[in-house]
Amino acid sequence: MNRLWSRLGARTAAVALLSAGVVGGFQLGDDRDQGQHLSEAAGVEQVALRAPQVHPMKEQATEYQEKLHDAAVAEAAAERKRREEAAAASRNAARAAAAELAEAKAEAAAAAEKPYDGPIPDSCAEFTGNRQIGCAEMLNAGFEIDEFPCLDKLFTKESGWNHKARNSSTGAYGIPQALPGSKMASKGDDWETNPKTQILWGLGYIEGRYQTPCKAWAYMQDVGWY
Numbered sequence: 001m002n003r004l005w006s007r008l009g010a011r012t013a014a015v016a017l018l019s020a021g022v023v024g025g026f027q028l029g030d031d032r033d034q035g036q037h038l039s040e041a042a043g044v045e046q047v048a049l050r051a052p053q054v055h056p057m058k059e060q061a062t063e064y065q066e067k068l069h070d071a072a073v074a075e076a077a078a079e080r081k082r083r084e085e086a087a088a089a090s091r092n093a094a095r096a097a098a099a100e101l102a103e104a105k106a107e108a109a110a111a112a113e114k115p116y117d118g119p120i121p122d123s124c125a126e127f128t129g130n131r132q133i134g135c136a137e138m139l140n141a142g143f144e145i146d147e148f149p150c151l152d153k154l155f156t157k158e159s160g161w162n163h164k165a166r167n168s169s170t171g172a173y174g175i176p177q178a179l180p181g182s183k184m185a186s187k188g189d190d191w192e193t194n195p196k197t198q199i200l201w202g203l204g205y206i207e208g209r210y211q212t213p214c215k216a217w218a219y220m221q222d223v224g225w226y
Contacts, residue, residue: 018175120146130161130175130195137196143213150214154226155202163195176202 067124106219121127123145124135133149134155158177159165166173166181173181174191184191186199191197203213210216220226 023053024180036038111154118149121148124148128162130199134175134199136201137199138213141200141207143203150217151206151210152201152204154213154220159218161191162193163198174198174202176205178202178205 002095014047014197017097044162121135124139126130127135131152134137135145138148138151139145155161155175158172159175161175163175165175167177168181170179171181172179174184175195176184178184178198178201184198188194188197191201206213206216206226210219
C-alpha cells in the first residue's frame with residue numbers, strides 16, 4: 001500500500017509539474033506577443049515623431065510671402081504700363097507740337113508770298129465782268145482763290161481789266177498788256193476782242209515766268225513791270 005501511494009503521489013506530482021509547465025509556456029508566449037506588440041507600437045510612435053511636422057504658422061507665413069510676391073509683380077507691371085503710356089503720350093505731344101510748328105511756318109511763308117493787305121474772296125461770284133472771268137480762269141489754271149487779289153492788283157495796274165486797253169507809247173495791248181499784243185494769238189484768233197483769250201495768255205505767261213500771280217505782283221512792285 002505504501003508503494004502504491006508512493007507511485008500515485010509521484011504520478012500526481014509529475015502531472016502537476018507538466019500542467020504548470022504548459023500553463024507557464026502559454027503565459028510566456030502571451031508575454032512575448034505582448035512585448036512584440038509594445039515594441040511595434042513604440043516603433044510607430046518613434047517614426048511618427050521623426051516625420052517632419054508642418055507648423056500652421058509656417059504655412060501662413062509661406063502664403064503671405066507668396067501674396068507679397070504676386071502683389072509686387074502686379075505693381076511692377078502696372079508701373080511699367082504707366083511709364084509706357086506716359087512715354088507714348090509725350091511722343092504724341094511732341095509730334096503734335098512739331099506739326100503745329102510746321103503748319104505755322106507754312107502759313108507764314110504763304111503769307112509772305114502775298115504782298116497785299118485785304119480779305120480773301122470766298123468765291124468768284126463776288127466779282128463781275130472781266131474780273132469774274134479772270135477769277136474763274138485762274139482757278140481753272142490750278143491756282144487757289146487766295147491768289148486772286150494779287151492777280152486783281154496786277155491786271156488793274158496794267159489795264160484796269162479793259163480788254164481793249166492799248167499803250168500808245170509801247171504798243172502793249174489787252175488786259176495783260178502783252179507786247180506785242182499779237183502774242184496772245186497763241187490762245188486764240190480772237191485775242192483782240194475776247195477777254196477770256198487775253199486772260200488765258202496772261203495766266204500762262206505769269207506761271208511760266210513767276211510761278212504764281214502773287215510772285216508776279218511782288219516783282220512788279222519791286223521793278224515797276226512784270
